[in-house]
Amino acid sequence: MLLIGDDWAEDHHDVEVQDETGRKLAAAKLPEGVDGVAKLHELVAKHGGEKLDPNAVIVGIETDRGPWVQALIAAGYKVYAINPRQVARFKERYGTSGAKSDKGDAHALADMVRIDRDQLRPIAGDSEQAQAIKVVARAHQTLIWERTRIFQRLRNALREYFPAALDAYADLTLLGADALELLVKAPTPQAAAKLTHAQITAALARARRRNRTAKAAVIQTALREQHLELAEPVTAAYAATVVAHARLLITLNEQIADLETQVKAHFHAHPDAEIYLSMPGMGEISGARVLAEFGDDPTRYASAKARKNYAGTSPITRASGKSHTVQARFVRNNRLADALQAQAFSALNGSPGARAYYDKQRVRDVGYNGALRQVGNRLVGILHGCLKTRTLYDEATAWSHYAYLHAA
Template identity: 65%
Template sequence: MLFVGDDWAEDHHDVEVQDEDGKVVKRVRLPEGMAGITRLHDLVGRFVAEDADPSDVLVCIEVDRGPWVRALVAAGYRVFGVDPKQAARHREILGSSGAKSDKGDAHALADMIRTRRNQLRQVAGDSEIAEAVKVVTRAHQTLLWERTRHMLRLRVALRDYFPAALAAYKPLGLTSEAVLRLLAKAPTPETAAKLTINQISATLKGRRDIGAKAAAIQDVLRGEHLGQAPLVTGAYASTVKALAAVITVLNSEIKTLEGEVEAHFGRHPDAEVILSQPGIGVVLGARVLAEFGDAEGRYVSARARKNYAGTSPITRQFGKTKIVQARFVHNDRLVDALHLQASCALLHDPEVRAYYDQLKARDVSHNAALRQVGNRLVGILHGCLKTHTTYDQATAWSHRNHDLAA
């Protein structure tokens, strides 16, 4: 067997190759791209037998995606993507001086895969559909986060010079197209106070009771409020117009990407199973699929899937002291999706609600109860995906009903 440590950077890879005894047989820096991967294959070919299987080559690298990793997996090598924190801890085992270099990192990775491969997670290749879903879903969620950041900046700016706008537009939401058009047209208290009922109503098309809403907005905008000096107000107005323009573009692109998410997710064979789960819609289902992946055999059990999801607790024991607490190291995107699923499932599935109420009756806090609900739902999802069957309420919660009957 051959053990390869690959310390990657944007434009190159520092590679160390070790044999089964830990002897360093080669150290080299390779360029990124086709030239680098070709040289790596040539290098590996020099140190393995002609009849060796590609799976006898084990590669350890601090990333689990991208063209380089995909090329390694396609070559038949066993690739292990490790967390940088794991690699740092192993480097400390090899030396306590604190010294760090690219060559040293490659050495630590090669030694890590040689001595601890049974403790590491092998990169499991997701299908092309799942990879596509991950790309568009993460981009969609990132734009949502960016819109929230810009909305908060917009809110702070309005609070500082135009508090009447916050009061008038609050029922509509600062990211709504109506509010963004009004802010672009009248970004100052003076211009907003001159807006007519017809001008306000024109931005509210498609809403109910437009006349009453327009009148209420006009009343607030024409009321007396504290403000800033004219010169300062003009500066703030320029900022608000820019933020409104950015949010308008984000709204458009979010809508476009949402269509892409729905289209890609709908092509996946597991889409029906995921959508049958309580509390999951198309966008949320796509996020769950994207973050879990669909590689066969990646999760050997429901516990393994729960551990990866970060919903299962961890135990810390010190002598006679034993503490059970939530996992703080996890995939933020996946945890966010599962938290939303649990929150929505409470409203639509009576069995989920009953389980939540049972936890609350034991004085479990709301967030902790949601985390336990999410943990149970992950286990149910694992079973459904494993057997490729849709969610059945009676089957999924039969164990709890049996316990209550006993």
């Protein structure tokens, strides 16, 4: 068996090769790309021999993505993606000085997969379809997060110099195409006051708004009211900022819509899509996100508990002396946690069992977030069972062991 620590950078990899006793066999700085992978294979062949089983090559690296990682998996090596914070804590065994080097990190990674590999999770063998869903689902969610940040900057800028716009477009939402179009056309109080009823109505029509005539009149009136104003140069500077942010939001809205189409297409092409969509509160986008983060390797989660732990929905216990508390997990996959919370919230209206389970937690004085998290935890367990048995969700079967459902 060979243990390899791989400290990766953008253009190179520092690697250390050890045997099962921890003896250092080799250390090298390899270039990124085909040449680097070839040289790594040469090191393995040199120190492991021609008869070495690829599964006996254990690699520790601080990422689970990219062509390099996929090349290692394709070669048959067992690859462990290790959280950098775990590596930092592990290195404290060697000393507390805080010293850091790429070679030192490679050595720590090799030691980790040699000593603590039973406590680590190997990279899942997800299908190409699942990997594709993960790429587009994460990109889609990242653009939504970015849009929210830009929207907040736009709103804060308007509050600083043009609060009347917030009142005028309150019923339209500033993320709407019509409000953004009008902001680009008239970003200052003076220009907005000159917008005609026809111009406003035309923007509303392009956004397919109803009651356009009445809404245009309300907007025009709000924009023409007297408000406190800043000096002209300051107003012009703010206006330029708002126009830039509004145009960014217009572009982001278009790209998010395009990516949403891609997410749905990739998701529906996956054989597990039907099972995910059968779950209460699970839609196409949320289903794609959950599938992307869980992956589709059937051997990845040994039990429903293991899946719940990965999801971060199951609680953790902190016990020391006379102190004993049960707390929510805060170190978790935030993308997965967000999707599961949205599912749990929607399931309250679509599943009588989920609603009854939630109400039971609330009666026990569990807070809103805690009760919702417990619903999500239960739904993760149900999903695990459905995937394991290749069956669709069934309301009666999922909640059959709860007495209150029989009573209902």
